[in-house]
Amino acid sequence: MEQLLNGFATALTPTHLLLAAIGVLLGTAIGVLPGIGPAMAVALLLPVTYGMEPTGAFIMFAGIYYGGMFGGSTTSILLNTPGESAAVVAAFEGNPMARKGRGAQALAAAAIGHFTGGIIGTLLIVLLAPFVAKHAVDIGAPDLFAIMVLAFIAVTSVLGASRIRGVASLLIGLTLGLVGLDEMTGQQRLTFGSLHLADGIDIVVVAVALFAVGEALWVAAHLRRKPFEPIPVGRPWLSRADLKRTWKPWLRGPAIGFPFGAIPAGGAEIPTFLSYVTEKRLSKHKDEFGKGAIEGVAGPESTASASAAGTLVTMLTLGLPTTAVAAVMLAAFQQYGIQPGPLLFQRESGLVWALIASLFIGLTLLLVLNLPLAPLWAKLLRIPRPYLYAGILFFASVGAYAVNADIFDLLLMFVIGLLGFGMRRYGLPVLPAIIGVILGPAAEQQMRRSLQLSDGSLTGLVNSPMAIIVYVVVLIIVFFPLIKKFLPKPTPPAASEVEREKVDA
Amino acid sequence: MSVKVWVAVATALLAVLLVPPLLTPGADSGETSQVRSLRVLVPNQPGGGYDITARTAAKAMEDADLLRNAEVFNLPGAGGTVGLGRTVGERGNGKLIMSMGLGVVGAVYTNKSPNSLLDTTPIAKLIEEPDIVVVPKDSPYTSMQQLVDAWKASPGTVQVGGGSAPGGPDHLAPMLIAKAVGLAPKDVRYVPYDGGGELLASVLGGKIAFGVSGVGEYRDQIQAGTLRVLAVTSKDRIAGIDAPTLKESGVDVEFTNWRGIVAPPGITQTDRDKLVDLLQRMQKTPQWAEALQRNGWTDAFAPGDQFKTFLENENKRVATVLKDLGLA
Numbered sequence A: 001m002e003q004l005l006n007g008f009a010t011a012l013t014p015t016h017l018l019l020a021a022i023g024v025l026l027g028t029a030i031g032v033l034p035g036i037g038p039a040m041a042v043a044l045l046l047p048v049t050y051g052m053e054p055t056g057a058f059i060m061f062a063g064i065y066y067g068g069m070f071g072g073s074t075t076s077i078l079l080n081t082p083g084e085s086a087a088v089v090a091a092f093e094g095n096p097m098a099r100k101g102r103g104a105q106a107l108a109a110a111a112i113g114h115f116t117g118g119i120i121g122t123l124l125i126v127l128l129a130p131f132v133a134k135h136a137v138d139i140g141a142p143d144l145f146a147i148m149v150l151a152f153i154a155v156t157s158v159l160g161a162s163r164i165r166g167v168a169s170l171l172i173g174l175t176l177g178l179v180g181l182d183e184m185t186g187q188q189r190l191t192f193g194s195l196h197l198a199d200g201i202d203i204v205v206v207a208v209a210l211f212a213v214g215e216a217l218w219v220a221a222h223l224r225r226k227p228f229e230p231i232p233v234g235r236p237w238l239s240r241a242d243l244k245r246t247w248k249p250w251l252r253g254p255a256i257g258f259p260f261g262a263i264p265a266g267g268a269e270i271p272t273f274l275s276y277v278t279e280k281r282l283s284k285h286k287d288e289f290g291k292g293a294i295e296g297v298a299g300p301e302s303t304a305s306a307s308a309a310g311t312l313v314t315m316l317t318l319g320l321p322t323t324a325v326a327a328v329m330l331a332a333f334q335q336y337g338i339q340p341g342p343l344l345f346q347r348e349s350g351l352v353w354a355l356i357a358s359l360f361i362g363l364t365l366l367l368v369l370n371l372p373l374a375p376l377w378a379k380l381l382r383i384p385r386p387y388l389y390a391g392i393l394f395f396a397s398v399g400a401y402a403v404n405a406d407i408f409d410l411l412l413m414f415v416i417g418l419l420g421f422g423m424r425r426y427g428l429p430v431l432p433a434i435i436g437v438i439l440g441p442a443a444e445q446q447m448r449r450s451l452q453l454s455d456g457s458l459t460g461l462v463n464s465p466m467a468i469i470v471y472v473v474v475l476i477i478v479f480f481p482l483i484k485k486f487l488p489k490p491t492p493p494a495a496s497e498v499e500r501e502k503v504d505a
Numbered sequence B: 001m002s003v004k005v006w007v008a009v010a011t012a013l014l015a016v017l018l019v020p021p022l023l024t025p026g027a028d029s030g031e032t033s034q035v036r037s038l039r040v041l042v043p044n045q046p047g048g049g050y051d052i053t054a055r056t057a058a059k060a061m062e063d064a065d066l067l068r069n070a071e072v073f074n075l076p077g078a079g080g081t082v083g084l085g086r087t088v089g090e091r092g093n094g095k096l097i098m099s100m101g102l103g104v105v106g107a108v109y110t111n112k113s114p115n116s117l118l119d120t121t122p123i124a125k126l127i128e129e130p131d132i133v134v135v136p137k138d139s140p141y142t143s144m145q146q147l148v149d150a151w152k153a154s155p156g157t158v159q160v161g162g163g164s165a166p167g168g169p170d171h172l173a174p175m176l177i178a179k180a181v182g183l184a185p186k187d188v189r190y191v192p193y194d195g196g197g198e199l200l201a202s203v204l205g206g207k208i209a210f211g212v213s214g215v216g217e218y219r220d221q222i223q224a225g226t227l228r229v230l231a232v233t234s235k236d237r238i239a240g241i242d243a244p245t246l247k248e249s250g251v252d253v254e255f256t257n258w259r260g261i262v263a264p265p266g267i268t269q270t271d272r273d274k275l276v277d278l279l280q281r282m283q284k285t286p287q288w289a290e291a292l293q294r295n296g297w298t299d300a301f302a303p304g305d306q307f308k309t310f311l312e313n314e315n316k317r318v319a320t321v322l323k324d325l326g327l328a
Helices: A002-011 A014-032 A038-045 A047-051 A054-079 A090-136 A141-158 A163-178 A203-222 A240-262 A269-282 A295-318 A324-335 A349-382 A385-404 A407-425 A431-453 A465-486 A493-504 B003-022 B049-063 B078-089 B102-110 B144-153 B169-181 B195-204 B216-224 B269-283 B286-295 B304-324
Strands: B035-042 B067-074 B096-101 B121-136 B160-162 B190-192 B210-214 B227-232 B256-263 B298-303
Touching (some): A002 A014, A014 A054, A047 A054, A054 A295, A090 A203, A090 A269, A090 A295, A141 A163, A141 A465, A163 A407, A203 A407, A203 A431, A269 A295, A295 A349, A295 B195, A431 B190, B035 B049, B049 B096, B049 B121, B049 B286, B078 B096, B102 B169, B102 B256, B121 B144, B121 B216, B144 B169, B160 B195, B195 B216, B210 B216, B216 B227, B286 B298
Antiparallel strands (some): B096 B256, B121 B298
16 A cells, blocks of 8 residues: 555656656557557557656556547447547447437546546556466366357347347358458468468458448438438536446446456457447346447446456566557567566565556546547537548547558458448348457357367366356346246246247248 | 648647657768668567667667667568568668578568578577476476376367467477377468467467467466466576476477567678677676676577587478478
8 A cells, every 4th residue: 555655756747747747648549549559659659658667658558548448439339430449449338428419418427437447447456466366367268168158158138129130140250250360270261362461351341341330431422312410419518327337337347347358368359249239138128228328338338448447467577468558568568678478566566666656646637638628529420421421430440540550451341341331221130240350259269279289188178167157147148038937936848839930930 | 720831830739749750860971880770670660679679789789889879670570571571682781780580581482482481681689588387376286297198188178279370389399299209291280379468368368278379478377376387488597487398398399589679682792891880889787787687688699600500400490390380
């Protein structure tokens, strides 16, 4: 505790405060702009910070990391163009909200979500760092695969009204996820001999293409048939009813995000998605999901920031980067001759605690910066639709190009965008496809790793306690409707048999 | 506020943040001994090995006033072969160099790249980074010999992890070891992880029997005693790591990861000499010496033709291993 207070003393000096402010501003800007993620921003700033003392540099980097999380959801919500993978889920409910004129509320819910998620996550760093460091490495491939199976079960809740269309869309996503070199054997899959496809298709490109480009084309195709009105901009602040619906998701987020951030290969995509489905299941307003339910913004955003905090735990205590940003920050530590790992808290305790204190300060700065901005950002949607969508297309193109400065990515985005247009035309929901791209490759990788580890024996998938627990949960979820049927008052089996057939048909 | 103002603000933001990186530095007059405006292509992500090498080298050259306006840019993809394709395509461009290493040699085969490193103009090999064979502290193996015996007895249950995809350095090293001890490549259970960091987690968690990776990310864990190093793959022992070389342990393999610089094909002799000279002078600067120290890299400077021969040999060696695996 005393160390933390000392940390605050270091972090609150004018220079460090200024660096934290620069970090969060840069981070927010980078998050808002397409194509430049926080990882690239930190990498580009690395040479600039050689001259600085390490504490200041890391305070700035942490500001960029959290700032990117805040900013990333802004474009996701307003323009349906997620700037980075952690913000993809924010578009699910955030964009429908924005189109209903509740953009400001969505942004505010996201900002407060990031704040609560980040603060709780950072508190957990303080409280749990040694514990997490000890147990994060116990999570292996079989456990992760079990969690993926759980996530796949959860996909059913985003399939939409028509199951068959939902599954078709999921399969499109899974197919897109197959593209690239097979990680286990190095064989090419669906690359058509193109080197550009060898690394697979980036989730951000798919999300931007299916969401933004597909929709821009759709709107363009219908512009003349429908009189278009500018999107209404409603009241700027969260109402009492909104707050009542969001406080629980804000608090639930860290419970999902933090552990995921901390485990190897965790990242932010899968926990944000899991948070989304959890909120949907728990919400009293299920019917609003897909049309702009505020819980669907609040939960995932809180999860995203908490997972960022979790990432920092494993990076600091194990020297183990679980995301690209953490990998770059790890490289930065090494540039200063500091090796994160089990000895870091003893050797560099001053730096570590100042860094943690600056996370609290950075988050507060971000909230102060982003909350008043929310209604202003939301006014962006007043732009008449033709110009707005032209702007969205411009942003999406710049984003896709800027990632690798490669025309190929641009073409790829437009091709997938056309696919998105086709999916809208034939009533295929877009969400399952996005989920397929996120989950498919991750699940395949973990399953094949498990099998490689067990020398091909299927028992390798269920040989850890955690995997077994997760599978039991999966079984309960799958069979719960059946069990429920028998629980309150046992109906004759014949009747339920008939009912089931009806459901199946 | 009106819509116009917001459009203006957004445009201004865009201009401020995107234009500077897109502008290429113009050549301006300076002292004749300096090289002006050189572009350095990095064929992997920011923060990756080639990236850090390129940025460190560019910084050292600028600090020592050998070079003005170095612009480092990333063109990642397909294990570095997308960047390689670009470099080979820039035939005759004497103002572009690419940082690369052993990983690209393998990636050329696994990605079936139409361009090979032999198409480029080798400028210099800069550094080497030995691999280590590492087990968690509670592993039953305390020596390389024990590990090899167990591995030969039951290759299916002794899994090896590495921080690179098939064809990368961490994959080649255990394959070469397997070959040297008489194991068929198909029997090796190699589990690729996404970088040395993720591999570290599974070594610490005891998910795999042993890991093979660069020493860089592991020093702290080794010092803390949570990892045990069974052998280093380089020719000589490494300072600060208490482990024998593979040869001392009876495994006839010598393997180091290395990184260097190549230029596009067809550049003039003058351009080539200038670049070789530039890197030669950089290698002697105190800034570079300090950077080597800081990153734990071994100086392995080999200019021009020496590097060319080395590259040809490495290419052959990698091709043989990958052919055995059906990857080339």
